[in-house]
Amino acid sequence: MSTPTLRTPAPVPPPASPPAPPRPVRPRGERGPLARLASHAVLATASAVAFFPVAWLVFLSLGPDKDDYLHPGGIWRKMTLDNYAFVLQHTAFFDWLKSSLIVSLGTTLIGVLVSASTGYAVSRMRFPGYRRFMWALLVTQMFPVAVLMVPMYQILSRLGLIDSYLGLILVYCSTAVPYCAWLMKGYFDTIPFEIDEAGRVDGLSPIGTFVRLILPLAKPGLAVAAFYSFITAFGEVAFATTFLLDDRKYTLAVGLQSFVSEHDAQRHLMAATAVLIAIPVSAFFYLVQRNLVTGLTAGGTKG
Amino acid sequence: MTVAIDRATGKRRGDRAPRPGPVSRLKHGYRKHWYAYAMIAPVAVVLGVLVLYPLAYGFYLTLTDANSLNSARTIGVNEIAATYKFIGLDNYADILWGPTAYDRFWSHFVWTIGWTAACVALHYGIGLALALLLDQKLRGRTFYRLVLILPWAVPTFVTVFGWRFMLADSGVVNSALDFLHLPTPAWLEDTFWQRTAAIMVNTWCGVPFMMVSLLGGLQSVDGALYEAAEMDGANAWQRFRHVTLPGLRSVSSTVVLLGVIWTFNQFAVIFLLFGNTAPEAQILVTWAYQLGFGQQPRDFAQSAAYGILLLAILIVFTSFYRRWLNRHEQQLAI
Numbered sequence: 001m002s003t004p005t006l007r008t009p010a011p012v013p014p015p016a017s018p019p020a021p022p023r024p025v026r027p028r029g030e031r032g033p034l035a036r037l038a039s040h041a042v043l044a045t046a047s048a049v050a051f052f053p054v055a056w057l058v059f060l061s062l063g064p065d066k067d068d069y070l071h072p073g074g075i076w077r078k079m080t081l082d083n084y085a086f087v088l089q090h091t092a093f094f095d096w097l098k099s100s101l102i103v104s105l106g107t108t109l110i111g112v113l114v115s116a117s118t119g120y121a122v123s124r125m126r127f128p129g130y131r132r133f134m135w136a137l138l139v140t141q142m143f144p145v146a147v148l149m150v151p152m153y154q155i156l157s158r159l160g161l162i163d164s165y166l167g168l169i170l171v172y173c174s175t176a177v178p179y180c181a182w183l184m185k186g187y188f189d190t191i192p193f194e195i196d197e198a199g200r201v202d203g204l205s206p207i208g209t210f211v212r213l214i215l216p217l218a219k220p221g222l223a224v225a226a227f228y229s230f231i232t233a234f235g236e237v238a239f240a241t242t243f244l245l246d247d248r249k250y251t252l253a254v255g256l257q258s259f260v261s262e263h264d265a266q267r268h269l270m271a272a273t274a275v276l277i278a279i280p281v282s283a284f285f286y287l288v289q290r291n292l293v294t295g296l297t298a299g300g301t302k303g
Numbered sequence: 304m305t306v307a308i309d310r311a312t313g314k315r316r317g318d319r320a321p322r323p324g325p326v327s328r329l330k331h332g333y334r335k336h337w338y339a340y341a342m343i344a345p346v347a348v349v350l351g352v353l354v355l356y357p358l359a360y361g362f363y364l365t366l367t368d369a370n371s372l373n374s375a376r377t378i379g380v381n382e383i384a385a386t387y388k389f390i391g392l393d394n395y396a397d398i399l400w401g402p403t404a405y406d407r408f409w410s411h412f413v414w415t416i417g418w419t420a421a422c423v424a425l426h427y428g429i430g431l432a433l434a435l436l437l438d439q440k441l442r443g444r445t446f447y448r449l450v451l452i453l454p455w456a457v458p459t460f461v462t463v464f465g466w467r468f469m470l471a472d473s474g475v476v477n478s479a480l481d482f483l484h485l486p487t488p489a490w491l492e493d494t495f496w497q498r499t500a501a502i503m504v505n506t507w508c509g510v511p512f513m514m515v516s517l518l519g520g521l522q523s524v525d526g527a528l529y530e531a532a533e534m535d536g537a538n539a540w541q542r543f544r545h546v547t548l549p550g551l552r553s554v555s556s557t558v559v560l561l562g563v564i565w566t567f568n569q570f571a572v573i574f575l576l577f578g579n580t581a582p583e584a585q586i587l588v589t590w591a592y593q594l595g596f597g598q599q600p601r602d603f604a605q606s607a608a609y610g611i612l613l614l615a616i617l618i619v620f621t622s623f624y625r626r627w628l629n630r631h632e633q634q635l636a637i
Contacts, residue, residue: 038550042436043451049507053462053466054454056468056534117345119342120342125338126337127340128332137506141564143568144613145568146587146606150361150607152357153603154603155357155360170353173356177346177350178350207342232600238570242596274465278461281457282456284448289515
């Protein structure tokens with residue numbers, strides 16, 4: 001990192017701060033009352049913007065009619081949980097949930113199992129073809145949905161895997177596996193190399209070092225990779241919409257769309273379903289969010 | 304940047320110097336690196352089978368006139384063999400400079416670029432501003448932080464439907480605008496407003512990631528640098544310009560690249576917000592999807608050709624980006 005040299009002319013008088021009596025020095029990172037008020041105002045506004053759409057969805061889900069979203073004022077008088085009861089009892093919600101879980105967990109499992117050793121290898125070893133391999137992993141991150149969709153559709157339909165969980169899992173693995181490998185490389189990079197050296201001195205093979213020493217240490221990293229691939233598979237829309245035909249096999253992402261057809265839009269049920277999906281996922285997200293970003297930008301913050 | 308260390312080799316007793324000659328070099332390389340190759344083998348196999356093969360097959364399809372009428376298919380018990388034929392690079396020529404190339408490709412291309420630039424700029428700008436605010440000592444900042452991450456925590460396919468309710472003709476957004484005696488645009492019908500709505504929703508979805516990443520970056524900037532700058536009489540703006548921004552460089556370059564890739568490929572927001580109704584607001588990815596799966600007959604060949612073109616655009620962009628970073632002596636974190 002190049003530190004730009006600061007040209008330091010005559011000391012610049014700090015603007016908008018009264019110079020006369022020397023006030024008690026504020027610790028760095030603290031501002032005057034006005035600045036603090038402004039910060040609070042901006043943050044509160046931003047929070048409201050972030051929070052409102054979700055809160056609104058929850059509010060609409062309590063209105064019993066499908067057009068309530070157009071005149072929400074009326075919802076106050078007739079609030080009810082009927083929508084939730086209906087979704088849970090009379091729709092395929094649990095089938096969709098099951099499909100979503102099967103597909104996402106399957107993808108996660110394969111993704112993490114297959115990519116862990118690769119993450120370690122690219123973190124610690126330099127072998128001929130290393131750069132090309134890393135480049136290949138990076139390129140798969142930028143695949144637009146469109147690029148694999150048509151060939152995958154043709155290949156899977158020839159194998160009879162359209163409308164099957166396995167087909168969808170295979171498709172998702174094409175993104176989840178390189179993704180996990182990247183994430184885990186970042187995590188392994190943060191584990192000190194001295195540990196490997198100690199293992200080698202004690203006579204472990206590289207694979208032994210990996211399995212016995214590094215893998216147990218890397219559990220949080222594995223968890224992040226697992227969570228990321230789970231979320232990605234859970235929220236994927238394009239492939240799921242196209243490759244699943246039977247409405248009992250829909251994932252939640254596809255099922256939610258099915259409330260709005262050309263002729264009828266059951267928006268009240270849709271809102272309730274959306275809330276039912278959002279609550280557990282967000283709760284889970286909050287449990288792990290601290291680790292998430294370090295996973296993606298781990299190398300970055302070290303410079 | 305981590306130093307290249309090779310832990311695979313170890314030091315065997317009587318380690319021999321590599322002998323000349325390609326065969327023994329190959330043997331030596333194999334012996335030296337077989338651990339590495341064994342460990343990357345699973346991913347390499349998956350990449351080969353699930354990515355490379357479909358990609359090659361997709362590329363082959365772009366050289367044909369395959370659509371859903373002439374591809375191999377099964378109707379009842381009858382298997383109908385594929386009848387599409389090889390037509391060379393015609394698909395690409397047709398997309399890039401065919402008679403309707405402007406309406407179909409270039410207009411969407413321009414919009415996609417505009418969409419990506421606008422979204423990433425907004426993501427980064429707002430994300431950085433919020434990260435700076437959250438980086439101060441402030442009462443309740445944990446609370447703000449948790450609320451501000453909310454759009455990231457809820458799955459996109461859920462919130463986009465929420466936005467659709469809000470942006471509908473007499474939904475809450477327009478009701479509010481009407482209450483303030485402002486014009487009430489037709490968010491989901493009029494092209495310009497469709498595009499605005501799409502950028503708005505995507506910005507809402509994407510800011511939290513930027514914010515959290517940049518916040519992580521800010522917290523790793525050495526506090527002593529700020530003190531030194533303050534000693535030297537730098538004001539707040541100068542400290543931001545000369546300490547904060549350089550400190551954030553490597554995080555910034557990474558999240559901007561990821562942001563560009565993700566926004567360029569953003570499928571869910573536009574697809575779920577408009578479905579098939581807004582031909583002018585479709586970005587290239589959703590447009591390619593419509594060609595291949597949203598119409599009858601499905602035009603597989605053209606759709607695949609769009610996919611290959613999109614991938615090419617991204618690869619070219621990333622290569623230039625990396626080279627630009629290298630010239631400015633920066634490294635990508637990923």
